Amino acid sequence: xxxxxxxxxxxxxxxxxxxxxxxxxxxxxxxxxxxxxxxxxxxxxxxxxxxxxxxxxxxxxxxxxxxxxxxxxxxxxxxxxxxxxxxxxxxxxxxxxxxxxxxxxxxxxxxxxxxxxxxxxxxxxxxxxxxxxxxxxxxxxxxxxxxxxxxxxxxxxxxxxxxxxxxxxxxxxxxxxxxxxxxxxxxxxxxxxxxxxxxxxxxxxxxxxxxxxxxxxxxxxxxxxxxxxxxxxxxxxxxxxxxxxxxxxxxxxxxxxxxxxxxxxxxxxxxxxxxxxxxxxxxxxxxxxxxxxxxxxxxxxxxxxxxxxxxxxxxxxxxxxxxxxxxxxxxxxxxxxxxxxxxxxxxxxxxxxxxxxxxxxxxxxxxxxxxxxxxxxxxxxxxxxxxxxxxxxxxx
Amino acid sequence: xxxxxxxxxxxxxxxxxxxxxxxxxxxxxxxxxxxxxxxxxxxxxxxxxxxxxxxxxxxxxxxxxxxxxxxxxxxxxxxxxxxxxxxxxxxxxxxxxxxxxxxxxxxxxxxxxxxxxxxxxxxxxxxxxxxxxxxxxxxxxxxxxxxxxxxxxxxxxxxxxxxxxxxxxxxxxxxxxxxxxxxxxxxxxxxxxxxxxxxxxxxxxxxxxxxxxxxxxxxxxxxxxxxxxxxxxxxxxxxxxxxxxxxxxxxxxxxxxxxxxxxx
Numbered sequence: 001x002x003x004x005x006x007x008x009x010x011x012x013x014x015x016x017x018x019x020x021x022x023x024x025x026x027x028x029x030x031x032x033x034x035x036x037x038x039x040x041x042x043x044x045x046x047x048x049x050x051x052x053x054x055x056x057x058x059x060x061x062x063x064x065x066x067x068x069x070x071x072x073x074x075x076x077x078x079x080x081x082x083x084x085x086x087x088x089x090x091x092x093x094x095x096x097x098x099x100x101x102x103x104x105x106x107x108x109x110x111x112x113x114x115x116x117x118x119x120x121x122x123x124x125x126x127x128x129x130x131x132x133x134x135x136x137x138x139x140x141x142x143x144x145x146x147x148x149x150x151x152x153x154x155x156x157x158x159x160x161x162x163x164x165x166x167x168x169x170x171x172x173x174x175x176x177x178x179x180x181x182x183x184x185x186x187x188x189x190x191x192x193x194x195x196x197x198x199x200x201x202x203x204x205x206x207x208x209x210x211x212x213x214x215x216x217x218x219x220x221x222x223x224x225x226x227x228x229x230x231x232x233x234x235x236x237x238x239x240x241x242x243x244x245x246x247x248x249x250x251x252x253x254x255x256x257x258x259x260x261x262x263x264x265x266x267x268x269x270x271x272x273x274x275x276x277x278x279x280x281x282x283x284x285x286x287x288x289x290x291x292x293x294x295x296x297x298x299x300x301x302x303x304x305x306x307x308x309x310x311x312x313x314x315x316x317x318x319x320x321x322x323x324x325x326x327x328x329x330x331x332x333x334x335x336x337x338x339x340x341x342x343x344x345x346x347x348x349x350x351x352x353x354x355x356x357x358x359x360x361x362x363x364x365x366x367x368x369x370x371x372x373x374x375x376x377x378x379x380x381x382x383x384x385x386x387x388x389x390x391x392x393x394x395x396x
Numbered sequence: 397x398x399x400x401x402x403x404x405x406x407x408x409x410x411x412x413x414x415x416x417x418x419x420x421x422x423x424x425x426x427x428x429x430x431x432x433x434x435x436x437x438x439x440x441x442x443x444x445x446x447x448x449x450x451x452x453x454x455x456x457x458x459x460x461x462x463x464x465x466x467x468x469x470x471x472x473x474x475x476x477x478x479x480x481x482x483x484x485x486x487x488x489x490x491x492x493x494x495x496x497x498x499x500x501x502x503x504x505x506x507x508x509x510x511x512x513x514x515x516x517x518x519x520x521x522x523x524x525x526x527x528x529x530x531x532x533x534x535x536x537x538x539x540x541x542x543x544x545x546x547x548x549x550x551x552x553x554x555x556x557x558x559x560x561x562x563x564x565x566x567x568x569x570x571x572x573x574x575x576x577x578x579x580x581x582x583x584x585x586x587x588x589x590x591x592x593x594x595x596x597x598x599x600x601x602x603x604x605x606x607x608x609x610x611x612x613x614x615x616x617x618x619x620x621x622x623x624x625x626x627x628x629x630x631x632x633x634x635x636x637x638x639x640x641x642x643x644x645x646x647x648x649x650x651x652x653x654x655x656x657x658x659x660x
Contacts, residue, residue, distance in 0.1 A: 007525065017494055017521050019454045021546040021571050023553065163460055169451065176453045181572040183548060280495040280521070281451060293472050294499030295450040 003314065008197020009285075011320065013313035016196040018283045021180050030198040032103050037205060042102065049094045053127065054084045056091075056209065060217035060374070065344040066361075073227065073367030075360055077347070077377045078214045078242060087350065087379030088210060088238045089120035093189060095206035097124035100187035107131040107182070110189045111175040113140055113168030113234065114305030114352065115147025116379055117191030122156035130187075132156040135175045137166040140304050146383050165298040168234075168308045172282050192235025193312030196283030200312050207241030214374055215245050222372055228363065230255040231376035232355040233273065233326070234305050236312035238378035247323060256315060257355045259301030260328035270299035272311040273319045273326035281309070287316040302331035302387065303351035305379075329355040335391055337361055338381060350379030351387065398515045399487045399540060399563045402441055403599040403621055412658035413622030414612065415601055416440035416651055417491065418629050419448055419462035420479055421471025423637045431633065432483045434644040438651025440486060441658075444518070444624065447476045447492035454520040456575030458627040461634065473500055473508075481512035489516035489542065489563075494526075502530050506537040516540040516563040524557050531560055542566050545591060547583040554594060564599040564622065567591065569606065569615070576607035576627045585618050592619055609657035616658055625654055 003010045016026055036042040050056040058079045067075045080088035093110075100108055108130050112118030118134040125132035134151055138160040141148050148158050164170035172195075179188040193200040193207075218226050229246060231239035233256040246252045261269035269275065276287035281296055289297040289309035299309040318324040329337075334351055337358035342348045349357055353376070360375045367373070381388070389396045397405075406413050416435040420428045432443055448463035448471055455463070473496060480488060490509060497505045497519060509517060517539060522530065527541065534541040540563030545554055548571055558565070567588065570581040584602060591600060602615040603624030612623040629647060636643035 015526055016523065017526055018523060019520050019546075020523055020544045020557075021548050021568060023523050023525075024548045024550055163457075164450065164464070173451050173453050177456070177573045180454070181570075183571050279498060280493075282453070283521070288495075290495070290499070292499065294495040294497075295467065296495075 003317070004197060004201055008201070010314045010317035012278070013284070013286050013316045014197055014200060015285050016283060017280045017285065018196040019180060021183065025183050026196055026198065033099060033198055033202050036099055036102055042098065046095055046098055050091065050209065054090050054094060055082060057213045058082050060214055060221065062221070063345050066341065067364065069344055070361060070364040072365040073369070073371040073373050075364055076218065076226070076372060076374045078210060078374055080210060080238065080376060080378045081347070081349065081353070081380035085120045085123050086382065087116040087120065088207065088241060089117045089191060090123060091209055091241070092191065092203050092206040092237060093117070093120040093124040096189045096202065097128050097130060100130060100189065101128055103187065105185060105187035107133070107186045108189045109133050109135065109175050109178050109186055110191060111135045111168065111171040112191065113171070113307055114303065115140065115144040115151070115383065116305060118156070118158065119147050119150050121189050121191070122151045122154040125156060126154045134158050135161050135171040135178070137161045137168060137171045139166040140168065143304050143387060144383060168304070169296065176282070192237040193240045193314060194235040194282060194284055194310060200284065200314055203237050204240045204244060204314065207237050208244040210238065210241040210376065211243060211245030214242055218372065218374060225249050225252050226374045227367065227371040228253040228255060229374045229376070230257055230356045230359050232257045232306060232352045232378060233311060233315060234259070234270065234308045234352065236315040238376050240312060240314060242374070242376040243324065254324040255359055256319065256324045256326045257359045258326060258328045259303060259306035259355060260330040261300040263330055264328050268300040269328065270301040270306045270308055271328045272309060273315060274328050276311070284313045286313040287311050302334065302391065303355070305350070305352040306355065327359055329358040333358040335388065338388060347377070348381035349377055350381050351384045353378045397487055399442065402487050403564065406441060410660045412616035412620065413441040413601060414439065414651065414655045414658050415442040415444050415622050415624040416629055417444040417446060417624060417626030418633065419446040419459060419466050420476050421448060421466030421469055422462040422630070422633055423465050424469040425471050425475050425479060427640070428479045429482055430640070430644060431647060434647040435629065435651045436485045438648035439655035440651050442487050442489060442622070443483065444489045444491055445480060447473060447490055447496055449493035449496050452493060454573055456573040456627065458576070458630050458634070459574050462630045477508045477512050480514055484513060488514045489518060490514050491518040491520070494519050494522045497530065502533040503536070506533040506539050509539045510537040514539065516542045518542045518544070518566055520544060524560060527560065544568055547571050547587050554591065558595055558598065561598055564601045565591065565595060566624070567600050567602045567620065569602050569604045572604065574604050574627055576631065577605040580611045580614050581605055584615060588618050588620055609653050612654050612657040616660070623658065
């Protein structure tokens with residue numbers, strides 16, 4: 001059976017745990033999405049923007065230097081870092097912003113952690129003529145001030161969130177409160193495969209283009225499916241995006257690489273699949289980092305985009321079914337991978353994507369030379385240079 | 397006395413119910429009993445105690461901050477039930493988010509309510525579609541699961557919601573989060589009218605944005621059986637944290653003023 005089911009469930013996970021005020025809006029969104037996902041005009045317009053504006057398809061690049069240095073399997077990079085805006089996020093924001101317009105909404109709001117989803121929303125809103133406001137934890141506005149400025153330049157207003165831990169979790173709370181208060185004219189453009197149904201479905205459908213392209217490309221280049229695919233997991237949109245097309249190909253190992261932070265054993269991490277327990281947050285039943293009373297813990301990662309105490313419900317389901325393998329990578333390992341990829345290939349990965357690169361670096365040496373790995377290089381690292389410089393003790 | 401008896405009694409007296417909300421544990425768990433007693437002395441008919449959750453998406457800044465203060469002061473569900481069990485005089489209701497109920501275990505949560513004299517549970521992020529498991533546990537322990545309806549609720553959803561509603565219907569007056577507002581929402585009168593056509597004997601209590609005696613008078617006048625006031629009380633607690641005596645006096649006086657507005 002195609003998941004989610006009619007209740008928006010992926011097995012136990014997902015659903016729609018939202019305040020009553022939002023329930024009719026979520027039903028309306030689901031109906032509109034179903035309608036337009038079958039509408040050829042809508043699909044044509046989206047395809048136009050993805051190709052002419054976002055720059056799709058993105059290359060599947062053979063990282064020859066890195067592969068030879070590691071001396072094992074062949075590593076391919078799915079170059080989502082080359083999507084306009086610098087990350088895969090635009091695939092989803094273009095799709096949802098077009099949907100918002102079709103639904104007659106004039107204002108879009110978004111939550112953002114690293115700022116990549118905020119930037120991608122600002123881009124889509126600017127090109128499609130929508131008013132855009134982005135909630136961002138104050139902590140993140142400092143970590144990612146470059147992205148705050150980029151959003152401002154594109155006429156989006158960034159609203160700093162002071163509540164709670166002042167990160168993505170709290171920005172999401174605040175965006176939901178805004179939506180509750182402005183339901184008539186506002187479209188809440190969620191940036192990951194999370195939140196109440198139908199968001200995990202909508203975001204997956206707009207991101208699955210990554211996997212569809214990657215499959216076509218790897219078959220062209222290698223004549224066979226890859227042996228492993230890895231993607232970093234915060235909420236999980238780039239992971240679902242590349243995994244979805246390969247879910248039925250049982251011989252392809254799918255690794256969801258989470259933020260190990262200072263080490264999962266220290267408690268300072270963002271690894272909800274590896275170390276979380278079942279619960280309800282932000283409208284979904286999923287794996288969460290929480291205490292025994294159900295209070296949500298503050299996650300930690302060097303990369304703002306993975307700094308989230310939950311994970312999309314479909315990934316929680318796939319991990320439970322053992323279809324994906326959750327693993328974690330520490331800050332230090334991600335930084336090392338950032339440096340290695342920059343040096344060997346001339347590609348600076350986002351710190352988020354560096355987690356996926358790091359896991360590839362871990363397992364590639366044990367693979368045979370004719371085996372292949374695809375790493376979803378979900379974003380570029382320019383936004384992270386200040387963070388990396390600080391971690392390396394360099395004063396810019 | 398339970399919720400049903402309270403509403404019946406008030407109906408006979410031709411009064412609306414004043415439901416007073418405060419966050420349990422704010423500013424510290426030791427304060428809650430005195431705060432509740434001040435409100436009861438002032439004349440609230442039903443006490444609604446918030447059991448704080450780290451991520452309260454339906455709450456505005458005043459109640460968010462109260463929750464943060466309570467959590468920082470060490471509030472947790474174990475302490476909550478201990479405190480709630482020591483407060484009596486009026487029917488009690490708990491408001492919390494679903495994850496808190498879920499992690500305690502639905503059955504255990506309802507059993508704890510029953511044991512501590514809590515007659516109703518309000519869970520703002522649990523819509524009727526997902527409510528069946530908690531409803532079952534509530535029925536087993538004879539606790540009411542209080543349903544919510546909002547201005548955006550369609551007639552067909554309303555029917556579904558009323559099908560399982562118990563205790564009273566929590567009518568959300570605005571498309572918005574909790575918090576005091578200057579004016580009463582214009583959405584409330586048409587909403588009450590629409591609900592009353594189909595709600596039968598179920599009492600209707602209006603909440604979100606009710607902070608002044610004139611708001612209370614207006615919603616009761618519009619046919620509601622009760623008014624829920626939260627942020628206005630919580631604000632008094634916040635502003636008088638350093639002077640407990642003044643806090644209790646102000647809470648009691650304000651409750652009395654609001655209560656007077658429930659009398660026709």
